[in-house]
Amino acid sequence: MEIEVKADLIYVKDVVEVNIKALEYEESKFEVFNAESGKSYSFNEMIEILRKNNLEIKVKYVENPIKKYVYKTLADVKKAEEILKFKAKYEVEEIIPKIVEYYKIKLDSIKI
Secondary structure, X not given: OOOOOEEEOOOHHHHXXXXXXXXXXXXXXXXXXXXXXXXXXXXXXXXXXHHHOXXXXXXXXXXXXXXXXXXXXXXXXXXXXXXXXXXXXXXXXXXXXXXXXXXXXXXXXXXX
């Protein structure tokens, strides 16, 4: 049985912003806010995004050994949008090229 894994992803700069907004929210009664993008990406979608950024990705699918694994996550971000006026600004498709470039520079700078 093939199960699609999907995860709601968020960029660290968005996490910082929503945390600052939550700290500044003066009417808080120790409320909880979901800090996510509100959009899920499958494993295969992430592979395609990486490939579009000129990365050669070889995939080997294996059975997940974790019995109680959460295969799909998608946060309800309405509360953060309504109360904190927060909406994630960065899309995965926009961030991946920046991350790829960062690590290419890091790897190139390592002297072997």
